[in-house]
Amino acid sequence: MKNIIAFSGSTRASSFHTRILRALQEMSPADVKVDVFDLSDVPFYNEDRDNDRAPAAVQSLRSTVEAADGVIFAAPEYNFSYSALTKNTIDWLTRPKGAGVLRDKKIALICVTPGPSGGKNVSKAMSDLLPFFGNTIVATVTASGITDKIAPDSAVITEAELKADLAGVLAAF
Numbered sequence: 001m002k003n004i005i006a007f008s009g010s011t012r013a014s015s016f017h018t019r020i021l022r023a024l025q026e027m028s029p030a031d032v033k034v035d036v037f038d039l040s041d042v043p044f045y046n047e048d049r050d051n052d053r054a055p056a057a058v059q060s061l062r063s064t065v066e067a068a069d070g071v072i073f074a075a076p077e078y079n080f081s082y083s084a085l086t087k088n089t090i091d092w093l094t095r096p097k098g099a100g101v102l103r104d105k106k107i108a109l110i111c112v113t114p115g116p117s118g119g120k121n122v123s124k125a126m127s128d129l130l131p132f133f134g135n136t137i138v139a140t141v142t143a144s145g146i147t148d149k150i151a152p153d154s155a156v157i158t159e160a161e162l163k164a165d166l167a168g169v170l171a172a173f
């Protein structure tokens with residue numbers, strides 16, 4: 001069994017990224033388990049709090065990733081790059097310097113946009129950043145016009161190509 005931990009870089013109630021992660025959970029074959037970690041309780045990174053008494057949500061975040069076989073970042077594109085929530089998650093996971101729990105993890109990226117960019121800028125930003133921490137990016141899915149590829153307020157992927165790409169993410173682990 002492969003245990004995969006997934007993060008949505010958006011806490012928006014109807015977030016496309018969160019809904020895509022739900023779709024992935026529903027599509028997972030029997031030997032892959034995708035858990036979506038709720039980032040809403042994780043505070044902004046603060047080096048003063050990064051010690052033995054780190055916030056409970058941070059301890060949980062780190063131990064969950066440490067135990068996982070792979071990580072999925074479903075990362076919205078904000079101003080041509082990652083959202084603060086995605087970056088904050090990476091910041092907590094990459095300390096202590098050189099010994100963060102993201103080291104040696106297989107990582108998949110999912111970056112979609114309602115507009116034409118298709119998450120190309122954020123997926124590039126993530127692809128440039130993550131290898132510095134000793135990670136391997138095993139799959140990247142980008143899609144533009146996402147409003148037409150997932151049914152409203154649901155986790156139902158309506159476009160065959162996107163569905164196949166997401167199946168590829170699960171297979172990549």
Ligand SMILES: Cc1cc2nc3c(=O)[nH]c(=O)nc-3n(C[C@H](O)[C@H](O)[C@H](O)COP(=O)(O)O)c2cc1C
Pocket residue numbers: 010011012014015016017018076077078079080081112113114115116117118119
């Ligand atoms: C602060 C902000 C900046 C954004 N910048 C971009 C951008 O640079 N490129 C783009 O294609 N979409 C941009 N968008 C639109 C997002 O791609 C869109 O809101 C998307 O639905 C966010 O992901 P979510 O549905 O998971 O919340 C931006 C949205 C916000 C709120």
